[in-house]
Amino acid sequence: MSYFNDESMYREIIIDHTKNPRNIKKPNDDYKKAYLKNPSCGDEITLYVLYDEKENKVKDITYKVSGCSICCASASMMSELFIGKTKEEIDKIIQNFNNMVTGQEYDEDMLGDAISLKGVVNVPPRIKCATLGYKAFQKVIGDSHEM
Numbered sequence: 001m002s003y004f005n006d007e008s009m010y011r012e013i014i015i016d017h018t019k020n021p022r023n024i025k026k027p028n029d030d031y032k033k034a035y036l037k038n039p040s041c042g043d044e045i046t047l048y049v050l051y052d053e054k055e056n057k058v059k060d061i062t063y064k065v066s067g068c069s070i071c072c073a074s075a076s077m078m079s080e081l082f083i084g085k086t087k088e089e090i091d092k093i094i095q096n097f098n099n100m101v102t103g104q105e106y107d108e109d110m111l112g113d114a115i116s117l118k119g120v121v122n123v124p125p126r127i128k129c130a131t132l133g134y135k136a137f138q139k140v141i142g143d144s145h146e147m
């Protein structure tokens with residue numbers, strides 16, 4: 001019934017984000033950044049986050065990513081999910097995303113297009129590809145849970 005209940009639809013969403021990554025732009029010096037690599041696959045990401053301390057809000061996210069389609073698509077989906085959110089809201093999203101890819105209970109309403117990545121639960125080497133952007137975000141912002 002749901003638009004999302006279809007594996008080929010998931011694949012199309014992943015392909016769409018890989019071909020047309022969202023929120024790509026040139027960051028200025030106001031963005032905080034972090035670099036992470038996933039040696040098992042060769043994925044690399046530099047994530048740039050514009051965080052407003054006063055409003056406790058992520059104003060903007062952009063990134064440079066190279067690697068497999070799971071990693072690239074996941075970063076794009078994550079940028080859409082996080083922009084405009086508070087740290088606390090993002091913490092919940094990260095927890096739900098992590099639960100999804102590790103086969104635990106999660107709330108798919110919080111995950112937007114990122115639920116198209118739920119198949120990685122069946123492909124353990126890909127979990128690190130899917131979570132690389134999220135780990136980079138935690139590295140930028142600092143104080144969140146380990147994934």
Ligand code: ZN
Binds near residue numbers: 043067068070128129
């Ligand atoms: Zn990968």
